Amino acid sequence: MKTELDIPALAVFIFFFALVTIMGFVASRWRRPKTLASLDEWGLGGRQFGTWITWFLVGGDFYTAYTVIAVPSLVYSVGAYGFFALPYTILVYPFVFMVMPKLWQVAKDNGYVTAADVVHGRYASRTLEAAVAITGVVATMPYIALQLIGMAAAVKALGFEGEWPLIAAFIVLALYTYSSGLRAPALIAFVKDIMIYIAVIAAVSYIPGKLGGYAAVFTAADEAFKAKGSGSILLQPSQYVAYATLALGSALAAFMYPHTLTGIFASKSATTIRKNAVLLPAYTLMLGLLALLGYMGHAAHLKLASNNDVVPALFQNLFPGWFAGFAFAAIAIGALVPAAVMSIGAANLFTRNFWKAYVNPNVTHAQEAGVAKIASLVVKVGALLVIIYLPTQFALDLQLLGGLWILQTLPALIFGLFTRWFTAPALLAGWAVGLFGGTYLTWMDGLKPLHLISVGSFSATAYVGLIALVGNILVAAIVNAIVRRTAGPFASDTWVGLPTEK
Numbered sequence: 001m002k003t004e005l006d007i008p009a010l011a012v013f014i015f016f017f018a019l020v021t022i023m024g025f026v027a028s029r030w031r032r033p034k035t036l037a038s039l040d041e042w043g044l045g046g047r048q049f050g051t052w053i054t055w056f057l058v059g060g061d062f063y064t065a066y067t068v069i070a071v072p073s074l075v076y077s078v079g080a081y082g083f084f085a086l087p088y089t090i091l092v093y094p095f096v097f098m099v100m101p102k103l104w105q106v107a108k109d110n111g112y113v114t115a116a117d118v119v120h121g122r123y124a125s126r127t128l129e130a131a132v133a134i135t136g137v138v139a140t141m142p143y144i145a146l147q148l149i150g151m152a153a154a155v156k157a158l159g160f161e162g163e164w165p166l167i168a169a170f171i172v173l174a175l176y177t178y179s180s181g182l183r184a185p186a187l188i189a190f191v192k193d194i195m196i197y198i199a200v201i202a203a204v205s206y207i208p209g210k211l212g213g214y215a216a217v218f219t220a221a222d223e224a225f226k227a228k229g230s231g232s233i234l235l236q237p238s239q240y241v242a243y244a245t246l247a248l249g250s251a252l253a254a255f256m257y258p259h260t261l262t263g264i265f266a267s268k269s270a271t272t273i274r275k276n277a278v279l280l281p282a283y284t285l286m287l288g289l290l291a292l293l294g295y296m297g298h299a300a301h302l303k304l305a306s307n308n309d310v311v312p313a314l315f316q317n318l319f320p321g322w323f324a325g326f327a328f329a330a331i332a333i334g335a336l337v338p339a340a341v342m343s344i345g346a347a348n349l350f351t352r353n354f355w356k357a358y359v360n361p362n363v364t365h366a367q368e369a370g371v372a373k374i375a376s377l378v379v380k381v382g383a384l385l386v387i388i389y390l391p392t393q394f395a396l397d398l399q400l401l402g403g404l405w406i407l408q409t410l411p412a413l414i415f416g417l418f419t420r421w422f423t424a425p426a427l428l429a430g431w432a433v434g435l436f437g438g439t440y441l442t443w444m445d446g447l448k449p450l451h452l453i454s455v456g457s458f459s460a461t462a463y464v465g466l467i468a469l470v471g472n473i474l475v476a477a478i479v480n481a482i483v484r485r486t487a488g489p490f491a492s493d494t495w496v497g498l499p500t501e502k
Contacts, residue, residue, distance in 0.1 A: 007321075009322065012322050016329035020188045020336065021176065023187050023191065024180060024184040024336075027183040037369045038368065038369050039348060039372055040365075042182070043182060043347070044182060045182040047108065050267075057266070057337075061338040064150065066335070068196065069149070069331065072291055073308050073310050076298065077307050079221065079225050079233050080232055080235045081243060082291065085287060086288050087247040089284040090284055097277035099255075100277070101274055102270075103261075103264065106417065108265075114136070114353060116353040118413060119412050123412075132431075133352075135406060135408065136346070136409065139402035140259065140402070141383055142386070143257070143399055147339040147383075148169075151166060151169060153331070154312060154332045157309070157313070170381075173340060177376055178373050182344055185337045185341050185344075195326065196286070196334055198326075198330070203289075203314065207296050207300075211300060220295075238460075241462055242460070242461040246449065249463040249466035252469070253403050256406045258348070259338060259342040262345040300314060343379045343383075346375070347373070350371075351368050352368070355375075400442070400449055401442060405435055407468070407469050408434035412431060421480065422480050423484065425483055426483055429475055437471055441464050441467065449465070450462065453467070
């Protein structure tokens with residue numbers, strides 16, 4: 001890739017980045033309530049976002065800048081196996097349609113702001129609440145760092161070196177998130193998603209024509225994989241189980257993260273969530289088109305320092321400078337939206353489930369909002385320090401573990417919505433086994449997401465997060481049966497001290 005400063009690209013980039021910065025600060029007055037001094041307003045936008053706002057917001061923090069960079073990069077590296085992101089983003093929406101409206105109703109009726117709030121309300125267990133909250137915060141930190149990695153790839157393509165552009169972007173992000181809360185990324189998401197759609201549609205329409213058509217693209221990719229002796233444009237039989245389990249496990253984990261749940265809790269109604277479960281697969285179409293850029297990278301015969309440079313290199317080499325600047329701005333803005341929501345989600349967890357639970361149980365709504373604002377800044381600083389001082393691979397490895405970890409909160413959060421059978425000690429035991437057991441397997445496999453399972457003559461590799469979740473549920477069921485046999489039904493068969501859900 002070229003590294004000299006591209007003035008037309010830089011001018012367009014600065015224009016759009018300045019536009020969304022202004023929008024971020026204006027957002028504090030968008031649908032402004034009497035005060036933003038409460039978590040409901042600062043951290044959840046007043047729980048008033050309708051179908052279209054929720055669609056852009058959830059899409060914006062689910063399909064991130066790192067997604068734009070990482071999915072084509074993975075396809076460029078391994079071929080068809082990299083397309084697992086497509087079935088995963090299809091499988092997730094039936095889950096959202098069936099489960100999330102009920103979760104939203106419980107949160108709305110009881111004033112819950114976080115997943116850990118819901119867990120404490122169901123089981124009256126501070127220990128289980130803390131486990132869910134800690135998992136959420138730790139799993140989110142590297143995810144924010146990855147957004148900065150995605151932004152760094154775009155900034156590098158403009159010709160900048162060093163960390164100062166990331167630091168400047170961090171300062172802008174921190175300031176408008178502090179002042180506007182969730183309203184800022186919700187408003188910016190409109191611009192970000194439209195820009196991403198324009199860039200992707202232009203790429204899949206224009207680039208193949210420059211490379212001889214899609215037939216030539218697939219042929220070039222196939223030849224490249226054969227030449228290096230790994231990867232393929234078709235999924236191999238030995239990859240079927242790994243592909244399926246990775247897609248299913250990723251789908252189940254996706255809406256356990258604090259940032260995606262923040263988008264759910266901020267929705268206006270359960271109907272809004274169901275409508276979004278129907279509409280959000282449109283993003284999967286975009287993702288499928290985006291993934292094809294990985295194959296186009298082979299057809300363009302790019303010389304890359306890193307696989308993460310595939311998308312920036314294609315735009316830089318095959319488009320006019322001004323449009324490359326537009327695409328890089330879309331990627332950079334695509335980092336700001338999810339990073340803002342992620343930091344807000346982590347801040348909400350810290351404020352509600354650590355500060356209020358252990359430090360100041362009598363904290364006022366205004367004080368909660370103040371603590372959350374400071375916590376969101378600390379989270380962003382932590383992610384920035386990871387990018388500046390630690391190898392990129394560190395953030396990648398932590399994010400891999402983060403997906404495994406956040407998946408282990410599913411039984412505690414979701415099972416209680418539909419059954420009163422499980423108890424807090426059982427779910428805590430399952431969480432511990434799933435989290436630490438899964439981490440151990442991943443560590444033993446060299447921080448790879450897949451683990452070899454052998455049962456008799458059958459052997460296959462499967463997603464370690466899903467393996468850990470199965471172990472989690474089995475342990476929880478066994479411990480729960482023992483607890484109920486020895487202690488009888490627990491008193492937590494209703495929402496403790498709070499109204500039951502409607």
